[in-house]
Amino acid sequence: MKKITERLTGIFTLCCFALLGYSSTGLAADDCQPDGELDYICGLQNAEDILPLGKTEWLLVSGMDGQFSNTPITGHIYLVNRREKISEVLFPGARPAFRQDMAMFAGCPGPLNPDKFSSHGLALREQSSGMHRLYMTSHGEREAIEVFDIDTSGGKPAITWVGCVLLPEKTWANSVAILADGGFVATNFMDPTVPNIFAEILQGKISGQVYEWHPGGAVTVVAGTELSAPNGIALSADERWMYVNAFGTHEVVRYDRTANPITSQTVAVTVGPDNIRWGDDGLLYIVGLNYVAPADCASPPCQTGWSVFSIDPDTLAAKRVAGADQTAALQGASAAVSVGNEIWIGTYNGNRIGYLLKQ
Numbered sequence: 001m002k003k004i005t006e007r008l009t010g011i012f013t014l015c016c017f018a019l020l021g022y023s024s025t026g027l028a029a030d031d032c033q034p035d036g037e038l039d040y041i042c043g044l045q046n047a048e049d050i051l052p053l054g055k056t057e058w059l060l061v062s063g064m065d066g067q068f069s070n071t072p073i074t075g076h077i078y079l080v081n082r083r084e085k086i087s088e089v090l091f092p093g094a095r096p097a098f099r100q101d102m103a104m105f106a107g108c109p110g111p112l113n114p115d116k117f118s119s120h121g122l123a124l125r126e127q128s129s130g131m132h133r134l135y136m137t138s139h140g141e142r143e144a145i146e147v148f149d150i151d152t153s154g155g156k157p158a159i160t161w162v163g164c165v166l167l168p169e170k171t172w173a174n175s176v177a178i179l180a181d182g183g184f185v186a187t188n189f190m191d192p193t194v195p196n197i198f199a200e201i202l203q204g205k206i207s208g209q210v211y212e213w214h215p216g217g218a219v220t221v222v223a224g225t226e227l228s229a230p231n232g233i234a235l236s237a238d239e240r241w242m243y244v245n246a247f248g249t250h251e252v253v254r255y256d257r258t259a260n261p262i263t264s265q266t267v268a269v270t271v272g273p274d275n276i277r278w279g280d281d282g283l284l285y286i287v288g289l290n291y292v293a294p295a296d297c298a299s300p301p302c303q304t305g306w307s308v309f310s311i312d313p314d315t316l317a318a319k320r321v322a323g324a325d326q327t328a329a330l331q332g333a334s335a336a337v338s339v340g341n342e343i344w345i346g347t348y349n350g351n352r353i354g355y356l357l358k359q
Contacts, residue, residue: 032352035328038345041087042352044078049122049175049275050335050346050353054132056152057083059337060090062119064348065140075119075140077148079157080353082339087353090159091148097160104182104215105147105163112161116141121175121232121275123184129153133162135184137173142166145176145184145213165213173211175233175275177242183214185222185242187230201229201248210244210255224262225255232276234284236313243284243313245273250291252276252284252311252318267316271307275346279338284311287336287345290323306333308343322356330354 032042046064053060063076079090092114100108117140125133130153138146147163165184167173170193176186188208190197201207210225210233228248235242242255250272256263271288279285290304307323322343324330330353335346338358345354 033329035324035330038324038328038330038354038356039085040330040352040354041080041085044080044087044353045073045076045351046349047078047346047353048120048334048348050080050337050344051122051124051277052082052280052337052339053124053150053152053157054126056157057081058152058157059339059344060122060124060134060150061087061346061353062122062136064120065118074115075117075138077119077134077136077159082342082344082355085355090157091161097158099149099160099162101147101162105165108144108164108166112138112144112146112164113141117146120173121186123176123178124150125178133178133182134159135176135178137176137186139172143171143173145173145186165219167211167219171211172208174231177233177235179214179235179239181214183212183217185233185235186211186213187233187244189229189231189247204228204249207248210242222262224264227253231274232286234276234278241313243276243311245276245286245288247272247274247288250288252286252316254313254316265316267311267318269309269318270320271309273309274334274348275336276311277335277337279310280340281338282313283338284313285309285321285336285338285343286311287333289333306331308333308336308345310338321359324354 032040047061048064049062051060059080061078065075066073077091080087098111117138121137123135132150134148136146144164144166149160151158170191172189172192174187174189190207206226208230210222213219227246231247232245244253251266254265273286273288276286287308305325309318332347332349334348337344
């Protein structure tokens with residue numbers, strides 16, 4: 001079943017993103033020239049998610065494998081110096097380090113295979129001064145939340161794999177957020193074994209939900225979080241509010257985790273929202289393809305460009321703050337992170353990340 005699921009995941013995902021208008025424009029680009037005010041760092045393959053590494057000058061960037069393209073690459077975690085505008089591979093690198101935290105992740109069967117993983121959604125939590133714990137949704141040889149320790153006390157960050165939590169069968173996890181006890185909430189975008197699942201997503205039908213896990217327990221479904229293609233996920237500092245992007249219905253949903261049963265509020269946006277990230281200004285940031293209704297798209301996939309929105313976490317008011325049209329080298333925008341006076345842009349399918357000054 002596992003191998004069948006992996007094959008179906010690749011096939012269905014390729015079909016899905018073609019239907020939704022996602023592009024591999026970045027892969028074909030042979031230069032790294034800016035597109036107007038949008039500048040680039042090139043050489044990062046399929047940089048789906050971006051996170052600032054604490055208050056350092058570093059960004060962590062996921063690198064998905066080649067399942068969305070014909071490029072035979074394996075997964076990576078990249079390290080980007082946002083001040084010097086340079087990047088390098090952080091994991092696996094030449095000598096990947098493994099040290100399983102048996103107290104927290106005793107149920108993990110062992111280290112991930114560095115040749116058969118796909119780095120997708122990222123979440124980070126500071127453990128102590130200079131020490132951070134990274135959670136990552138990963139596909140490939142296994143569907144799991146993979147966990148790493150990152151040490152910044154020596155200057156340049158060092159990374160060590162420390163554990164995993166295997167996810168239920170028929171899962172294609174997208175994003176993850178870390179709870180205070182070391183647990184997590186994560187979005188299950190879809191069941192990849194369902195026939196025509198992406199046609200259903202295009203129609204706004206429910207395809208997944210949110211999972212929750214606590215140390216020593218099992219991965220469970222959070223009742224009341226069923227959505228059409230749940231994607232990015234973020235938590236408020238007190239963990240009361242959970243923000244989830246519904247890619248299929250072009251919405252951002254805020255859940256009250258203290259309510260029993262859980263309650264929600266929703267705001268519609270004009271993009272298919274991918275990741276959702278806290279900015280250092282206290283706002284949430286989303287990015288996605290500018291939506292074109294299927295009836296208005298004569299020859300799919302319609303290239304539409306993308307937009308970044310800020311979301312007020314209290315009122316859910318959405319404001320477009322940046323974007324690019326269909327001629328930009330970076331398409332398929334999947335992450336937008338506000339750090340200082342810059343917004344950084346990732347893509348699930350390309351050879352670069354972008355950055356621009358906040359207006």
